Amino acid sequence: MKPVMYSKETVAAMIADGKNLLLAGDEKSLQGLPPGSWIAGTIPYFMGEQGGVFTQDQIYVTELPPYVLKTEVRVYNETDIHQIYNDTPQHGFSIIIIPAICPTHFTFALNAPRFPGFATRPLIGWIAGTAMNEEIAVPKVFNGVRGAALENGAVVMHVELPESKLVEINIVNIFEQGEGDTITFPNDGFNATEVLINGQAKNFADYLRENAVDTRLPLVADLYGAMINTSFHSVNFAKSQVNFYAPVFAGFRYKLAKPVGDYVSHFQDEVPEGVGDKLVFACNCILNYLYAGLEGRKTAQFTGPVTFGEIAYQLLNQTMAYLTIEDA
Amino acid sequence: MIIPDESDPGWVRAISGQESPKLELLATKILLGRLTIIYEMDPSPEMTKKSVTELRAYFIRNIDVPKAMADLKAIFGEGVRK
Numbered sequence: 001m002k003p004v005m006y007s008k009e010t011v012a013a014m015i016a017d018g019k020n021l022l023l024a025g026d027e028k029s030l031q032g033l034p035p036g037s038w039i040a041g042t043i044p045y046f047m048g049e050q051g052g053v054f055t056q057d058q059i060y061v062t063e064l065p066p067y068v069l070k071t072e073v074r075v076y077n078e079t080d081i082h083q084i085y086n087d088t089p090q091h092g093f094s095i096i097i098i099p100a101i102c103p104t105h106f107t108f109a110l111n112a113p114r115f116p117g118f119a120t121r122p123l124i125g126w127i128a129g130t131a132m133n134e135e136i137a138v139p140k141v142f143n144g145v146r147g148a149a150l151e152n153g154a155v156v157m158h159v160e161l162p163e164s165k166l167v168e169i170n171i172v173n174i175f176e177q178g179e180g181d182t183i184t185f186p187n188d189g190f191n192a193t194e195v196l197i198n199g200q201a202k203n204f205a206d207y208l209r210e211n212a213v214d215t216r217l218p219l220v221a222d223l224y225g226a227m228i229n230t231s232f233h234s235v236n237f238a239k240s241q242v243n244f245y246a247p248v249f250a251g252f253r254y255k256l257a258k259p260v261g262d263y264v265s266h267f268q269d270e271v272p273e274g275v276g277d278k279l280v281f282a283c284n285c286i287l288n289y290l291y292a293g294l295e296g297r298k299t300a301q302f303t304g305p306v307t308f309g310e311i312a313y314q315l316l317n318q319t320m321a322y323l324t325i326e327d328a
Numbered sequence: 329m330i331i332p333d334e335s336d337p338g339w340v341r342a343i344s345g346q347e348s349p350k351l352e353l354l355a356t357k358i359l360l361g362r363l364t365i366i367y368e369m370d371p372s373p374e375m376t377k378k379s380v381t382e383l384r385a386y387f388i389r390n391i392d393v394p395k396a397m398a399d400l401k402a403i404f405g406e407g408v409r410k
Contacts (some may be wrong), residue, residue, distance in 0.1 A: 119356075119388070169355070223358050225357060226354055250369070
């Protein structure tokens with residue numbers, strides 16, 4: 001497996017060489033990198049070449065392939081992020097990184113499916129975070145062209161490819177809908193109080209308590225076979241409110257996920273054949289890293305940042321998102 | 329491949345969820361899945377037209393993507409013209 005974790009000095013040299021880079025690392029390792037064709041987000045957890053790893057010294061590097069025709073780095077915020085899909089090149093893709101818990105994060109998460117051109121061009125990316133025990137640190141993204149760090153905004157690299165290349169974005173999600181109740185929400189949002197359980201109104205916090213639900217398992221919506229997860233953040237019994245890491249959407253029919261055994265063995269079963277040769281970028285969820293104990297364990301041929309949310313057209317949870325490129 | 333006109337009833341059949349085509353691309357799955365739910369919640373002519381326009385625009389923008397065209401064929405059947 002090729003190296004993906006590098007020292008700050010080596011990354012600085014790669015930038016100086018004019019490479020197009022997607023970076024992930026702790027804030028201290030990213031600060032002070034020279035200007036160049038790169039974007040970055042903060043995170044100290046990775047799926048490295050040796051398996052899951054926590055490091056605040058090394059930087060995860062995705063070097064874009066040499067056949068890339070053109071890149072453009074742009075910064076969006078909550079007022080113009082709706083342009084993202086229509087700004088993506090006709091032949092190519094875009095990579096987006098957004099800091100967790102900022103206005104752009106919330107705007108994108110809640111509204112992306114309603115943005116013009118949603119899903120018409122490939123958009124992949126992730127939500128930047130911090131070490132779980134660092135309460136003071138604030139997630140950031142970096143516009144490498146200007147060397148600027150942002151606490152609110154989305155840094156995007158639009159990547160143009162030759163017409164002879166085909167891009168595909170896909171996910172590996174080991175979770176599937178369980179056999180239990182169908183849960184629908186009256187409104188889109190990061191939290192919920194009253195829901196419909198099999199069509200009957202019920203407080204969701206009460207439902208979770210009465211049924212002793214394991215909230216490490218996500219809610220799962222089935223969209224034509226694509227299992228879309230929403231993870232539980234917390235349950236506030238005093239307010240009778242359930243909070244999520246990504247929005248639930250009104251009308252979607254969710255079910256609690258089936259329990260899974262060993263994450264890694266399930267993961268291997270879900271990986272389509274032949275992905276490795278075409279793989280350009282992947283990211284996996286911090287909740288998979290924590291709940292499944294991925295530190296020191298490999299997830300097939302996939303490496304990448306471990307993130308506070310994955311973007312495959314829209315925000316996802318507890319999912320690995322990846323991008324492949326192949327000849328048409 | 330020729331993308332059917334907006335007037336083709338196959339578009340409304342698709343967003344109304346009457347059929348369950350086997351789709352290949354993640355993008356098609358999440359877009360059609362969302363449009364199907366929108367139709368369930370609001371089947372008004374205005375919203376239906378808006379959804380049909382959105383779905384057709386997706387296939388137009390992906391006319392050179394073989395898996396998108398396979399998804400179009402899965403939705404419309406063999407009737408879709410090359």
